[in-house]
Amino acid sequence: MSGRVIHPWPLRLTHWLNVIAMVIMIGSGWQIYNASPLFDFTFPFTIGQWLGAAIAWHLAAMWLLVLNGLIYVVWSLASGHYKKLFPIRPRALLRDLRAALSFDLKHERGVYNAVQKLLYVGVLFAALVAVLSGLAIWKPVQLWFLSDLFGGYVVSRFVHFFAMTGICLFILIHLLLVALVPKVLPPMITGGRLP
Template sequence: MTTANTSPPQKQSRRIIHPLLVRATHWLNAFAIVCMVMSGWEIYNASPLFAFTFPKWATLGGWLGGAIAWHLAAMWLLLVNGLIYLAYGFLGGHFRRHFLPLRVADLLRDLKDALRFKLTHQAGIYNAVQRLMYMAVLLLGVLVVASGLSIWKPVQLDSLVDLFGGYDVARRVHFIAMAGIVGFVAIHLALVLIVPSTLLPMVTGREPKHGLKQHGSNQEQQA
């Protein structure tokens, strides 16, 4: 008489889709950017470039001196953390694996699907729209740091100021780059609201449970 195998099935572990370094730099960058934007708006209000100012509740620092202190502290955090992320991205192959290739046909297709709210999402895989956005915000980050340094130390870094076409132009470039980063953050948050399952993996690093089931079913079909 044979007995049935009653041993409980082994629990399948979820795969890592966001390494620890990517998650750590992501959240540190998010904190630094919020501090820099809000303190930057306080600095802007002290000498507006355009015919508007930002509301007090959206600023950080309380006054010009406090805002500058916050801005510089967050700048160094963003710079050091950003360099670590860039080094990992290039040397570790993160950019090559997740941001490339970026084809025009894929971008147009995914952009069309996004506008129709039919853009599919797979855990750990960036679509063409996401790839373009991440590459653009990396370039904006380099631009905002370079222009920020030029208006922080215009005498010591006069060559950098000249590269931007002067101090006033550098201020405008800094503001526009900042506005681009804020736009990226707004779209990024909107996508998280549309697909909330993407948030937890950025904390735990592991794929969602529904992603695990789909991954497992694909393996069964291939077997």
């Protein structure tokens, strides 16, 4: 087989480790949320069964997420992969957004369109905010500067909730797009090759 690999193995590895970490983080986070809801609803599907177990799962997955995220950032910078996410030009974004909303967005294998670039950069930012606000909630006294950065413990909880909501919306859109263009899934498993 000739051609360049669409998704190199470090990208695939960090992607699938993120899937594991995020499923655990979201499920256990919902259980933690249910113990002290911010709004007038709770989540029916959770991981942990009780608050102490959910916190243990959440913290274990947090370390996986942070370590995996650092590996991704170092690899992305060292390999130049990050260049695929930039620049995000407003004109291209509007064009691709219109095409996406009319279900006419072309997908070129191995190339991110402007909407994908914005979503990927956005979810990376949301993940950073979720981790930092989560640390502010976890250790508000020891990490007081993070807690203060977000406006205190109570505000940090809201910031964390909305950052995770953004991540969940990204996941939903991501899965929807994979369902609409299923040919993108096998290369994320095997690496795939461009002709």
